[in-house]
Amino acid sequence: EVQLVESGGGLVQPGGSLRLSCAASGFTVSSNYMSWVRQAPGKGLEWVSVIYSGGSTYYADSVKGRFTISRDNSKNTLYLQMNSLRAEDTAVYYCAREAPVGATTSYFDYWGQGTLVTVSS
Amino acid sequence: EIVMTQSPATLSVSPGERATLSCRASQSVSSNLAWYQQKPGQAPRLLIYGASTRATGIPARFSGSGSGTEFTLTISSLQSEDFAVYYCQQYNNWPAFGQGTRLEIK
Numbered sequence: 569e570v571q572l573v574e575s576g577g578g579l580v581q582p583g584g585s586l587r588l589s590c591a592a593s594g595f596t597v598s599s600n601y602m603s604w605v606r607q608a609p610g611k612g613l614e615w616v617s618v619i620y621s622g623g624s625t626y627y628a629d630s631v632k633g634r635f636t637i638s639r640d641n642s643k644n645t646l647y648l649q650m651n652s653l654r655a656e657d658t659a660v661y662y663c664a665r666e667a668p669v670g671a672t673t674s675y676f677d678y679w680g681q682g683t684l685v686t687v688s689s
Numbered sequence: 690e691i692v693m694t695q696s697p698a699t700l701s702v703s704p705g706e707r708a709t710l711s712c713r714a715s716q717s718v719s720s721n722l723a724w725y726q727q728k729p730g731q732a733p734r735l736l737i738y739g740a741s742t743r744a745t746g747i748p749a750r751f752s753g754s755g756s757g758t759e760f761t762l763t764i765s766s767l768q769s770e771d772f773a774v775y776y777c778q779q780y781n782n783w784p785a786f787g788q789g790t791r792l793e794i795k
């Protein structure tokens with residue numbers, strides 16, 4: 569059974585840093601495209617970042633230069649390092665697997681339960 | 690950047706009736722369109738991909754149609770568990786979601 573479990577969220581001051589983790593089971597993170605998607609309180613979904621199976625990474629303009637996506641193959645875990653956090657980064661952060669359809673980008677077939685990040689003084 | 694627009698923002702329908710939700714892309718996304726259902730406090734759940742293919746375990750009352758820039762999600766006979774927020778997402782380019790349609794009980 570595929571499972572994704574996020575952790576690492578919490579309250580952080582503006583300008584601070586936080587690292588989110590997403591532990592996967594039932595499949596191999598390094599063989600798949602893995603993304604982070606966020607949802608501000610009461611708002612819609614926003615794609616944040618992706619790491620391809622080959623290791624290439626891409627980011628939404630809103631987080632480029634501040635966030636870094638990575639993975640630890642030995643732990644089958646995805647990460648999101650978030651620096652220079654702003655109030656507008658406040659959201660539930662979901663990790664999600666992109667369905668392996670062989671295209672540059674895809675839909676999300678499995679999601680974690682999310683972890684809340686609150687940026688406030 | 691492809692912008693996805695969903696309508697209406699809120700749809701009020703009675704149980705047992707049909708619901709039709711729309712999604713429009715600012716440029717063609719071919720059939721690279723997915724639909725998700727989200728209930729309060731839960732992660733989104735994949736319903737439809739490829740504009741019209743139901744995901745594993747999704748009931749037949751959910752159907753998707755369209756291609757290019759215009760897409761529709763139809764729920765043929767609403768059950769109580771179907772009242773939720775629905776999002777469309779294009780994956781022809783970097784993933785982009787619509788703002789959502791809230792389906793509420795009339």
